[in-house]
Amino acid sequence: MNVIETKNISKLYKQADQDIKALNDVSINFKKGEFTAIVGPSGSGKTTFLNTIGGLDSPSSGKVLIDNNEITKLNSNQLIDFRLRNIGFVFQSYNLIPVLTAKENVEFIMLMQGSSKSIRDKRSVELLKSVGLDDQLNRRPNQLSGGQQQRVAVARALASKPKFVLADEPTANLDSSSTSNLLDIMSRLNKKEKMTFIFSTHDQRVIDRANRIITLEDGKILSDINVK
Amino acid sequence: MLLKIAWRNVWRNKRRSLITIAAIFIAVLLAIFLRALQLGMYDNMINNVVGSYSGYVQLHSKGYWDDKTIDNAFEVNQSVLADIQNIDGVSTILKRIQAGALSSYNDLSKFVYITGIDPENEEILTDWNKRLIEGRLLKKDSKSIIVAKGVAKYYNLKIGDTLIFIGQGYHGMQAVGAYPLQGVVDMKNPNLNNYSVFMTLPVAQDFVSAENLITNLVIDKEQYFDENKIAQVIKSKINNQSYDIMTWKEMTPELDQLIEADNAGGILIIMILYMIVTFGIFGTVLMMTQERLYEFGVLISIGMRRSKLMITLIYETILLTFTGIMSGVVVSLPIVNYFYYNPLRLFGAASAQMETAGFEPVIPFMNSYDIPLTHSLIILCISLIICVYPILIIYQLQPIKAMKR
Numbered sequence: 282m283n284v285i286e287t288k289n290i291s292k293l294y295k296q297a298d299q300d301i302k303a304l305n306d307v308s309i310n311f312k313k314g315e316f317t318a319i320v321g322p323s324g325s326g327k328t329t330f331l332n333t334i335g336g337l338d339s340p341s342s343g344k345v346l347i348d349n350n351e352i353t354k355l356n357s358n359q360l361i362d363f364r365l366r367n368i369g370f371v372f373q374s375y376n377l378i379p380v381l382t383a384k385e386n387v388e389f390i391m392l393m394q395g396s397s398k399s400i401r402d403k404r405s406v407e408l409l410k411s412v413g414l415d416d417q418l419n420r421r422p423n424q425l426s427g428g429q430q431q432r433v434a435v436a437r438a439l440a441s442k443p444k445f446v447l448a449d450e451p452t453a454n455l456d457s458s459s460t461s462n463l464l465d466i467m468s469r470l471n472k473k474e475k476m477t478f479i480f481s482t483h484d485q486r487v488i489d490r491a492n493r494i495i496t497l498e499d500g501k502i503l504s505d506i507n508v509k
Numbered sequence: 510m511l512l513k514i515a516w517r518n519v520w521r522n523k524r525r526s527l528i529t530i531a532a533i534f535i536a537v538l539l540a541i542f543l544r545a546l547q548l549g550m551y552d553n554m555i556n557n558v559v560g561s562y563s564g565y566v567q568l569h570s571k572g573y574w575d576d577k578t579i580d581n582a583f584e585v586n587q588s589v590l591a592d593i594q595n596i597d598g599v600s601t602i603l604k605r606i607q608a609g610a611l612s613s614y615n616d617l618s619k620f621v622y623i624t625g626i627d628p629e630n631e632e633i634l635t636d637w638n639k640r641l642i643e644g645r646l647l648k649k650d651s652k653s654i655i656v657a658k659g660v661a662k663y664y665n666l667k668i669g670d671t672l673i674f675i676g677q678g679y680h681g682m683q684a685v686g687a688y689p690l691q692g693v694v695d696m697k698n699p700n701l702n703n704y705s706v707f708m709t710l711p712v713a714q715d716f717v718s719a720e721n722l723i724t725n726l727v728i729d730k731e732q733y734f735d736e737n738k739i740a741q742v743i744k745s746k747i748n749n750q751s752y753d754i755m756t757w758k759e760m761t762p763e764l765d766q767l768i769e770a771d772n773a774g775g776i777l778i779i780m781i782l783y784m785i786v787t788f789g790i791f792g793t794v795l796m797m798t799q800e801r802l803y804e805f806g807v808l809i810s811i812g813m814r815r816s817k818l819m820i821t822l823i824y825e826t827i828l829l830t831f832t833g834i835m836s837g838v839v840v841s842l843p844i845v846n847y848f849y850y851n852p853l854r855l856f857g858a859a860s861a862q863m864e865t866a867g868f869e870p871v872i873p874f875m876n877s878y879d880i881p882l883t884h885s886l887i888i889l890c891i892s893l894i895i896c897v898y899p900i901l902i903i904y905q906l907q908p909i910k911a912m913k914r
């Protein structure tokens with residue numbers, strides 16, 4: 282079953298001198314449990330693509346279906362609720378609420394979903410344990426390293442039990458050991474919990490860990506390779 | 510949770526928040542202090558002159574106020590009295606007869622106003638015991654007189670001394686009499702202190718040969734009743750041809766004007782104060798919003814409703830102002846209370862100025878909870894209006910634009 286389906290999505294940016302096609306007629310499907318890297322040169326449309334399937338940006342034309350729901354039809358408030366319930370996000374940096382501790386950051390998203398205190402407590406500790414931060418529960422983001430912050434962000438993304446997790450260059454600001462540590466955690470969660478991950482990257486070491494590699498160029502799919 | 514986040518956000522930039530809170534604190538403190546002082550002063554003025562002596566409303570025969578001669582005295586009709594007593598908000602009605610006369614003692618003489626009063630009823634309007642500084646107060650059947658302290662000082666009178674009065678009686682009759690002194694009172698008002706002599710109503714009526722006549726009907730109101738309304742009702746109920754009904758503002762327009770002018774000045778100062786505070790709060794809220802656009806973008810992306818984000822920012826603004834307001838109110842309370850029980854006593858030029866204007870040079874502060882409440886609410890309203898800014902910003906925030914660096 283397809284978790285995500287895109288049908289001929291295009292994104293056009295009208296500029297004074299020329300129009301830019303950030304996405305050009307992209308049709309692609311993602312299945313549950315995939316661990317996909319989106320790669321391509323700078324400006325090829327990776328961020329635009331992730332924003333579009335994440336419901337943060339709307340395509341100029343085409344459809345995005347998530348679990349057969351056409352999200353391109355939803356209004357702004359419905360989209361926010363849809364993202365809360367279905368999609369986990371990990372951004373390049375500064376993901377966390379600075380005034381909340383690691384644990385509170387993870388709980389925050391469950392709180393917005395209306396989970397009870399006992400469930401929030403249990404699950405946030407569990408998740409932080411699974412990203413190896415059970416000893417940092419009460420630290421605030423500025424007391425954590427960049428790698429640790431990204432791991433909290435992954436834990437938060439999973440807290441809402443999303444259908445998939447989108448990560449736009451999650452390792453761009455990390456050193457190599459933090460990068461491989463984060464990748465280990467993501468791929469373990471992918472295998473153990475069948476969590477679908479889609480991430481964009483420039484980093485060859487990250488690309489090597491993926492089991493599907495989609496290459497974009499000028500807003501078009503250049504290649505789509507399944508590894509293993 | 511939103512409240513917790515808001516509270517922590519307030520303290521994210523400790524110095525900035527503290528400066529803002531301090532500004533609000535100072536504004537609230539100053540505003541309360543100024544108003545307690547001003548309103549306390551007015552209240553004292555009105556009370557000294559109006560509340561405890563001339564009454565909020567008076568009834569005279571037509572033309573008496575402009576020509577205060579005994580010939581304008583009138584006989585008060587029992588049914589008129591009953592009509593007035595039945596009006597909502599009227600508490601006490603006092604009959605007085607007043608006449609000017611020349612007083613003399615040994616080789617000194619002085620112009621005074623003799624007022625005939627009904628001692629038992631007067632007691633309801635004012636606590637005359639508080640005014641007595643020497644001797645005894647008038648009783649129903651007293652034949653002696655009491656004088657205000659200025660008169661006593663002028664003649665250097667002792668209890669038991671006899672004063673002689675010469676004046677004009679009703680319809681050209683001679684008014685002459687000699688009365689022993691039985692008490693000295695402090696009228697808390699320099700004008701009244703310099704010219705007042707009191708005797709019982711029958712004694713005074715006898716002195717001016719005006720049996721059963723009075724010149725002033727003093728109508729006192731229950732607390733917080735609007736005297737204008739009472740005057741209005743009286744006007745509609747009685748014969749306007751023969752009577753004038755006046756409120757204290759008409760009888761003592763100088764006092765009303767003085768208060769209005771002074772009050773306007775005070776309000777202007779407070780408005781300037783509030784303007785400064787408004788810009789202070791706005792500046793802080795502006796920065797609190799602008800520096801967090803990226804964070805707002807993340808929050809909306811991961812699924813936080815805009816409305817919840819707005820509420821968080823409103824909480825932040827209110828917490829910030831509320832902390833300032835509360836500290837201002839808490840600090841102002843003991844100060845205002847202190848000056849309520851220990852009125853500020855003016856000295857030097859200010860004191861002389863008040864005395865010539867006819868007031869005691871003391872300012873008891875007003876310790877009504879109205880003042881802190883009003884000013885807290887004003888600042889709270891200002892901060893709520895300021896909240897419009899973050900609300901608008903969040904309303905039109907596009908997460909991907911906000912997160913672009």
Ligand SMILES: Nc1ncnc2c1ncn2[C@@H]1O[C@H](COP(=O)(O)OP(=O)(O)OP(=O)(O)O)[C@@H](O)[C@H]1O
Pocket residue numbers: 294301302303321322323324325326327328329330
């Ligand atoms: N808001 C915008 N207005 C105009 N053009 C835009 C806008 N956002 C993106 N673009 C253009 O769309 C194209 C795709 O941009 P996108 O950010 O998706 O690339 P990317 O693959 O993520 O690049 P990078 O690897 O540098 O992050 C680029 O040519 C970019 O200049």
Ligand SMILES: [Mg+2]
Pocket residue numbers: 327328329449
């Ligand atoms: Mg990008």
